[in-house]
Amino acid sequence: MSDTTPVLELRKVDKSFGPIDVLHEISLKVRAGEVLCLLGDNGAGKSTLIKTLAGVHKPTRGEILMDGEAVTFDRPKDAADRGIATVHQFGGTFPLMSIGRSFFVGVEPTKGWGPFKIFDRKTANEIAVKAVRDFGITRIEDGDRLVGGLSGGERQSLAIARAVHFGARVLILDEPTAALGVKQAAHVLRIVGEARRRGLAVIFITHQVMHAMAVGDHFAVLIRGAIAADFRKGEKTREEITDLMAGGESMADLEASLDTYMENHEGHAPQPAA
Amino acid sequence: MSNETLPTRTARPGAGAALMRLTRRPETGAVIGLIAVYTFFALLGGPVFTGPAGFASWLNIAAEIGIVALPVGLLMISGELDISVGATIPAASLTTAILAGHYDLPDYVGVLGGLGVGLMIGFVNGMLLIRTGLPSLIITIGTMFGVMGLTLGLTVMIAGSTGVFLMSDVATRFVLGQFIGGMFQVTIFWWLAFVAAFGFLLHVSPVGNWIFALGGDRVSARNAGIPTDKLTVALYMMSGFCAAFVGVSQVVVYNSAQVLAGQSFIFNSIMCVVIGGVLLTGGFGSIVGIVIGTMTFSIVNQGVFFTGIDPNVGSVIIGALLLVAVMTNDGFRALALNLTSKKK
Incomplete structure (x- = not known):
């Protein structure tokens, strides 16, 4: 696996806000079909790193490479167009929209022509429900249900399924299991596994070592904005990782x-x- | 027919699902409110209220508020308010009256001028909002005072008084100002047309999805590729246009335009929208709900005159109705979130 070009690579990325250095010489690689777990305590710079990857912040120094080619993101849209999708802790951001409608926000399927184009609710619902069901969430059957009525795990799954459906190649999961119970978290971890099986490069941000060890292939521990350790699966025990994070x-x-x-x-x- | 088996067993779960589907709709609470209010006034107001005259009385009011409430509701679903409609209505009627009445230009010039003023006010509101990022409540209060001052100042300067007369010609009166059957304003049919147009926009066209997303989360909507700025400006222009339409039709109906007409529309339109189940903070609501809210509001507004009750009590009822409506709507929204179509 190590001889393939990483889908996303960071080379000595620094990020400072005025005089404050938040990220210091971050170098990371994530390949297709691989889960990179980014571990770190609160305030370690995880959020800033995610925002840099998602195109919200621009690195102060260093470069971001996709498929071995240097890229710059001026807006979040640029990162999204390149296939970088970020799923936040609470999943969908439109709790009062139906599953079908929220799935297709901005890319609505339509019927008809000209000014009489109509939103194809049936197709939207079918595709959205199928996409989440393919990820193993069989409890979702009705695309008219409101997103806010789903459980936390289902919402995460919906958001991940949506990202994959729209061609995401790099999936950034920002603490997807933090607010969930044990069962729901297991659900989300299975979905992370499914995303990896489909060949996505997954960056899984968490501070729960157990969750990270369950799905991770590659681990990086972030402390005060710098990579404190970088190792592969099986190279360290849970206690060692916890100690590192502390x-x-x-x-x-x-x-x-x-x-x-x-x-x-x-x-x-x-x-x-x- | 006789050999058909009665589908009693199979109909049961279907009916249950339909009931749950119903509670999921944002306007369910509003329908219950409408029925309650109508029954109340039908009992107190008697046959005059339930007869054609009673219908005409509240439908005429409902049509005028309704045309304004539709775009105000759309704006609210998208997360914004529009207070300036209260100034747009008189600005449009005076523009029409001054152009067609004072300057004696053809009626259509007056009508187009009035509608154009509405579109312009909406454009200014939208541009100010996307450029400054200030809360829309503040911006539209500002434009309301600005437009009101300009309307008053210019009217006095041009016409020399705060009211302008207009005797519109037969065609204009036929389109905008006739009374069908002697009592039903033609505005009611315009209202229905607007309802159809806005219903298409919000619930059928893809743009409706953008409006819901915009009200749900502006930043996410923009990141999803929705032209949020253009959409906001367009929604404000619709609001300005509809308010101007009411202003123009008022001048045709009443043959005169007054500087201070329209103030009541500010809160009345918001109340109709909220009674109809639209979430004040955006992201949730429906056109059917807005229509029902408008009808409920108008029935209370006019129904009082058919009863022996002191008309001032009408305001108390409207105030109470608003609070009850918001509470029940919150309840139904919670139901909508929690109910699944198939419990397992």
Whole structure:
């Protein structure tokens, strides 16, 4: 797999907002049919990295390559046209629209001609329902249902199915499992697996190591805007990854120091620093 | 016929699904409100209210508000408000009256002039909104005062008074100002035409999908490739046009134009739209709902005069109706979100 050209590659990308450096020399590669897990605690720069990939921010230095060719995104639309699709934590952004309508926002299928073109609701619903069902969500049968009535996992699945249907090649999943229960999260992880099977390059952003290990082929840990570790599946254990995310400080050390503190303070946990 | 089996067993789940489908529609609450309000006034108002005169009384009002409420509703679904309709109506009627009455130009010049003023006001509203990004409430309050001042100033300057007379010719009167059967304004039929046009736009054409998306999330809609700026300007121009249409038809019906006519349309149009189940913050609503909201509002507005109740009570009822409508609509929207067509 390593001899194929990555679909998306970042080379020493820096991003600063004024004097503040948020991303520092980020180099990443993601290939077709591969899931890259981007792990990082809150404030590690994950959001900025996603926005840079999605064309919202422009890198201050460094370059972004697609299929080995340097690209620049001036607007989110440029990234989308190149096949980079971002699915956010809560899935669809139009909770009060029907499944069929929201699936085709901006690219509505039509019947008829000229000023009398009509929105082909039946086709839209059929295609949308089929697309999510192909991803294994068989509970969705009616394209007239409102998106807001779906469960969190179903909404994520719908958003992923939509991105794939419209030819996404790189799928950026921004904490897709963060707000979900165990069952729903398993659902979404299966769909991530399905997207990989279909040959998409997936960038899976999360801080849940278990979820990452379930689907990831390749892992990168982001700490304070820099890649702290870059390794492949099976090269590190869960404990090692958790320790890495906690900023190099071993989770075991932390627990030990907490225990000592509690012993010395009659069982009271330390007050959080203000 | 006799050998056909009665489909009792199979009809049951179908009927249940139809009922659930009904509760999912945004206008279900509005229909219940309409029936309740009509029954109330039919009981109190008696046969005069339920007779042709009663119908004409509230339909004539409904047609005028309804024509304005349709584009205001579309704007609300797209997440915006338009307060300036209250100034557009008199601006259009005075333009028509001054051109065709004061300057004695042909009627069609006056009518086109009035409609043109409406389109222009809408264009200015839309451009200000997309250029400044200020809340539409503020922008359209601003343009309302601007248009009102200009209308008053120019009318006094040109005609020397705040009212202008216009005796329109037979053709104009036939198209815009006749009373069918002596009591039903022709505006009612114009309203129906507008309902058909806006219903097509919102529910049948792909543009309707853009309007819903725009109200759901402007940024996502733009990222999905929808020309959000053009759409916003177009919606404001529709609103200006429809308000101007009402202004022009008023001057033909009443033979005169007054500077201060139209103020009541500002809140009345918003109320019709909200009673009809449109979500104030955008993204949800329907044309049928707006029509029903308009009818409900007009029945209360006119029905009071057919009862022995003090007309001031009418305002109290309208206020209460608005609150109840918003509450039930919220309830039905929650139902729409939670119901699945097939529970498992």
